[in-house]
Amino acid sequence: MSKPVLSNQIDSKPGQAPLATGFQRGRETGLPVPRFVSLKSRQARMRVGPSLDYATKWIYTAQGLPMEITEEYGHWRRVRDYAGTSGWMYGALLSGHRTGVIGPWLKTTAPLRTEADASATEIAALEARVRLTISSCDGKWCHVKLQKHDLAGYVRQGEIWGVYPGEVVK
Structure with missing residues (x-):
């Protein structure tokens, strides 16, 4: 006699991966929310609301800075930076x-x-807020690059702001 196969009902469309617990699909893009992204532009304005009519809250001048999208509204995204500052960006x-x-x-x-591996050779000691490019993560470790210093290696995933605990990045 074979064992029954049990599964949870998953709210996903054909071709879409199921969402992790605590995530929803963005109402504009259908992508997971929250999710991490980065600044594409050398200069980006964070606004207090989702329109050019709203005041500028902050001006970022660091291309590649990680941001977390927490909401979508039309072409606008509510984002949060690593310091906890949140607002809207186009x-x-x-x-x-x-x-x-x-x-x-x-x-x-x-x-x-x-x-x-925690016993692997240490290449460098990275201080808080050092920026990284994330190549991949397996849920415990991330392979990262530091372009500015021509370094690459592995950092424990829990020591990085820009990936969720247990998230796999390919």
Whole structure:
């Protein structure tokens, strides 16, 4: 006698991956919300509301800075930066290119290692808020690059703001 196959009902359309717990589909794009993105532009204005009619709250001048989209409204995205500042940005200023920063909450440095293993050789000690390009994550470790210093290696996923705990990035 064979065992029954049990599954959960999943709210997803054909061709769409199921969403992780706590995520929804954006009402404009159908992409997961929240999700991490990065600044595409060298200069981007964060506004207090989703329109050019709203005042500028902050001007970012760091292309590639990670942002978290928390809401979609037309062509506008409500975003949050690693410091917790939130506001609205025009969607065209954002990219799906994954970047991150070493956790601003860390009291010590985060080791950049040669392999995804706590006993692997430490290449560098990364201080809080160091920017990274995320190549991939397996749910525990992320392979990252630091373009400015021509370095690459592995950092524990929990030490990075720009990926969710357990998230797999390919």
